[in-house]
Each structure stands twice: as structure tokens, then as C-alpha cells.
Amino acid sequence: MAFKKYVYDGSKKFNIGKCSTDETSLCVDRKDAEAKLAKNIEEIDKLQEKLYAEKKEGVIFLFQAMDAAGKDGTIRAVLSALSPHGVHEVAFKAPSSDELAHDFLWRVASKTPAKGEIAIFNRSHYEDVLIGKVRELYRSQANARRIDLDQVIENRYEDIRNFEEYLYHNNVRTVKIFLNVSKDEQARRFLSRIEEPEKNWKFSGSDYEERAYWDAYQEAFESAINATSTKHCPWYVVPADHKWYMRYAVSEIILATLKEMDPRFPEVTPERLATFANYKEELLKELPKEKTEKAEKAEKAEKSEKKPMVKKPVKKEENKPEKKEVKKPAKKAKK
Numbered sequence: 001m002a003f004k005k006y007v008y009d010g011s012k013k014f015n016i017g018k019c020s021t022d023e024t025s026l027c028v029d030r031k032d033a034e035a036k037l038a039k040n041i042e043e044i045d046k047l048q049e050k051l052y053a054e055k056k057e058g059v060i061f062l063f064q065a066m067d068a069a070g071k072d073g074t075i076r077a078v079l080s081a082l083s084p085h086g087v088h089e090v091a092f093k094a095p096s097s098d099e100l101a102h103d104f105l106w107r108v109a110s111k112t113p114a115k116g117e118i119a120i121f122n123r124s125h126y127e128d129v130l131i132g133k134v135r136e137l138y139r140s141q142a143n144a145r146r147i148d149l150d151q152v153i154e155n156r157y158e159d160i161r162n163f164e165e166y167l168y169h170n171n172v173r174t175v176k177i178f179l180n181v182s183k184d185e186q187a188r189r190f191l192s193r194i195e196e197p198e199k200n201w202k203f204s205g206s207d208y209e210e211r212a213y214w215d216a217y218q219e220a221f222e223s224a225i226n227a228t229s230t231k232h233c234p235w236y237v238v239p240a241d242h243k244w245y246m247r248y249a250v251s252e253i254i255l256a257t258l259k260e261m262d263p264r265f266p267e268v269t270p271e272r273l274a275t276f277a278n279y280k281e282e283l284l285k286e287l288p289k290e291k292t293e294k295a296e297k298a299e300k301a302e303k304s305e306k307k308p309m310v311k312k313p314v315k316k317e318e319n320k321p322e323k324k325e326v327k328k329p330a331k332k333a334k335k
Helices: 030-054 071-079 125-129 149-169 183-195 197-202 205-211 214-228 243-261 270-286 289-306
Strands: 058-065 087-091 118-122 172-180 235-239
Touching: 030 071, 030 243, 058 071, 058 243, 071 087, 071 118, 071 243, 125 149, 125 214, 149 172, 149 214, 172 214, 172 243, 183 197, 183 205, 214 235, 235 243
Parallel strands: 058 118, 058 172, 087 118, 172 235
Antiparallel strands: none
């Protein structure tokens, strides 16, 4: 696994201050990364088709990041090529009043995928231990008097671990990807949103206001990743300063996950195959005669193409002794 160093499964501690945001060690350069990404997308598409057909396991690809890290662009670049059948994206915004009236996992539980499906979470239940922790939103929400507010975040870590493990035991994997962007790179991307008219819509004053809490968010990400990294539901911390590299690395993670799931097309039983001949015969009866004749010719042509060409052995002539030319004696001249 080339990206092993990005994996946090509980066996090592994540230190966000020591984690590179701009390294590009998995490829030679941008051109190499884009070529590999294109190849990976083709493989991901084929595996997703098998996953949907088999309907034995579901998977959540969950993205968390600071603003402007590139979640939307990465999702589009890597996953938008998939068939819409069995794939859905959910963008979790600030909870509604209805959602706040329930437990914090309520709005997420209903969005988990069925067997054979892929769910893409653009933000997720982790918002409740990220912005929820940084801004202490839980303190202004309705809570029973027995709730110890100082233990809310720790309790949520435990609830998240149990929830994701529960899903794993019920045929749904959770793949958690943190796009790790630097503070300087975020500033550059904010500036491009301000300076380029076509990107103005992406920028809001609230984005800049949240930037003031940068250090608190970094600590919140570090704590959340360390508290919820498990063997079955690991975190992947991907360098995000170079978008081209980030997208390629994410494609490697998704491809490796689907390969490990090993989806297969369902096998057709001999009994079911035996019925196909009857269906074929009935369908051919429904078509005009000329069309059926064409179909039969096409089928014969297809069969002949599949037959291997057998070359007849060329008989070699046996080596016969060469005939020696016998010179006749010259005639004597008459006297």
C-alpha cells in the first residue's frame, strides 16, 4: 500500500503539526498524477458496477477539511464519473431545528448506504466534534439536566466509534478522509475567490471569521482523528496543498478500498441459464423475419470469429537424392 503513511487506524498517533501538507511522494509530477488518476477512475467505475450488482456491502466515503481545502473539487474529480445508480452525495450543513431536536447522529443514520451503494459525505457527523467543539455549540442546545456538558465531546467520540463499528458489523464500511491544507494555502485560495469574479460566489465573510479559529480547529481535528481511528474504520490524512496530488491520492484510497471489498457480478445458476434459450426463442418470434435472419447471420459470424484459426501443416517434401547429370561421350568424327 503506497499510501500507508497516510493511514491512521489506531496503531499510531496523529500529530497535525508534524504532518506535511505539500508533499507529493506518490508520483513523479503533475502529469504523472493526472495519468494515474484517469486510470484509477476507470477501475473504480468497473468495481462500482460490480458492487451495485452484487448488493452485499455498502461504503461511506467521508470527507472533512478546513474551508477551501478542495472537498467539492475532489469529489467531482474522483467520484462524479460513477454511475448515478447506487451512488449518492450528502452535504451536511448546519443542523436544522428538526435535526437539533434529535440525537446528533440522527440525521446521519438515515443517509447511510444500502448494500451495494456508495454514499459520499461532504462533511459529516464529525462536525459535531469539530465546529461543535471549537464553538461549544452543545452548551447553547437543549440538554437534559443530567448531562455533564464537560463530557459531551468525549461521549460523542465514543458514540461515533460505536456507530461506525455498528455499521461495519452490518455490511457498511466507513472510509474517513481528511484533506490537510496549510494555513498559507488556504489564504491563497481565499484570495483567488475574492480576486477572480467567477469564484466570488465561493467566498463568504463567515469563511474568514472561522479562519480566526485556525489553531483551535487544528487541535480539534487532531483530537477527533486520534479518538476515532480504528482498525475497521481508519482515517486517511491526505496532503491538500497541491490539488492535483490530493485528487490522485484520494483515488488510490478509494480504489484500494473497493479492491479489498472485492465485489463480483452475481453468478447465474445453470437452472436459470437453461431458461434463456426459451426466452430467446420467444423474443425472436416477436421480431420481423428479416431481422431474425440478420440476427442469425450476425450470430454465426460472431461464432466464426471466435473460432481459432487452425493452420494446416505444410508437408515437407522428403529429401530425395539429387540426380547427377551424366555426360554422354562425344561422338567420334567419321574418317
